Amino acid sequence: MSRLDDCREIVRQLWPYLDGALPDEWQVRVVAHLDACTNCTSHFDFARVFLEAIQRSGAVSLDVEPLRARVVAALEAEGMRAP
Amino acid sequence: MGPDSHEMRDAEFARLALPLLPAIARVARALTHDASDADDLVQDTFLKAFRHWSTFVPGSDCRRWLSAICRNTFFAQRARERWTTAVGGDMDLETLAAVKLHALARENGVEDMFARLDLAPAMNNAIDALDPPFRDVVRLVDVQDRKYEEAADALGIPVGTVRSRLYRARRQLQQSLIRYAIDAGFHVTGGPAAATPVQPFGGPHVTT
Structure with a gap:
C-alpha cells in the first residue's frame, strides 16, 4: 500500500478514533501512523480542537435539584408517597 | 393494588427510577434544546413511568426504559414535525470531507480558529441551524x-x-464555522497557509 493510500485509510478513521470508538487493532494502527505522519496528525488535531469547541459551547451546568423537587411534587400529587 | 403493594411500588420507584432523573434530564435537554421544555418533558416522563410502573420488568435496565418513555413522549409531542429527513450518505466521504475542510481553513488562514477564537455563540447558532x-x-x-x-x-x-x-452534522458545522471565520475576517495573514500547504490527498477543495 502506498503512503497516500495509507493516509487515506487512516483519515477514514478520523471521527471514530477521536470518539474512542475504534476497535483495538485500528486504534493501534492509527496511533502508529500518526506518530510518523505530520500531515495526518494536523488533520486529526484540527478535528480534535473542533470537537473541543463544540463541547465548550454547550458547557452548561445542569442543576437538577429544583427539577427533582418539581417532579417529586407532581408524583406525590399522582399518589406516590414521599420518598 | 392494596396499601402494601402501593408502598412497595413507591419504594421501588424511588429507589430505581428517581435516581436516574439527572440522566433523563440530559436526554430531555438534548431532545428539546430548551430548558423549560426539557423540564416539562422530564416531568411527563416520570409521571408516565410512575403510572405504568407495573410494566417495568424487574432486573431490566431502568435507564433504558425511562429513556424510551422520554423519547416516545417527545416524539409524540412533535408528531406534526417531519422526522423523515434523509440521512443516507457515505461515511467515508464525510471523514474525507473533514480533511478537505481542514485544508480550506488552512488556506484561508483560519486553521487555528477553534483554539484561538471564542466560537461558542457561532457554534450554538450553527448547531441550532442543523436539522x-x-x-x-x-x-x-x-x-x-x-x-x-x-x-x-x-x-x-x-x-x-x-x-x-x-x-x-460535523461537516456541516465545520463548513458553517469556517465560512463564519473567513467572512468575519479572522484570518491570520502570513500564517501557516503560506508556509506549509496541507495535502488533502490531491482532491478538489470543498466549496462552501
Missing part, C-alpha cells in the same frame, strides 16, 4: 459526551445511523 435529527446526535455525542450506543439508545435509532448523522 433536528442531526442536531440531536451532536447534542448527545459531542456536547454531552455520550457514546454512539448511548445516543442510539436515547434516540431509538441504530448505531450506524448515529454515526452517519453525526459525521454529516
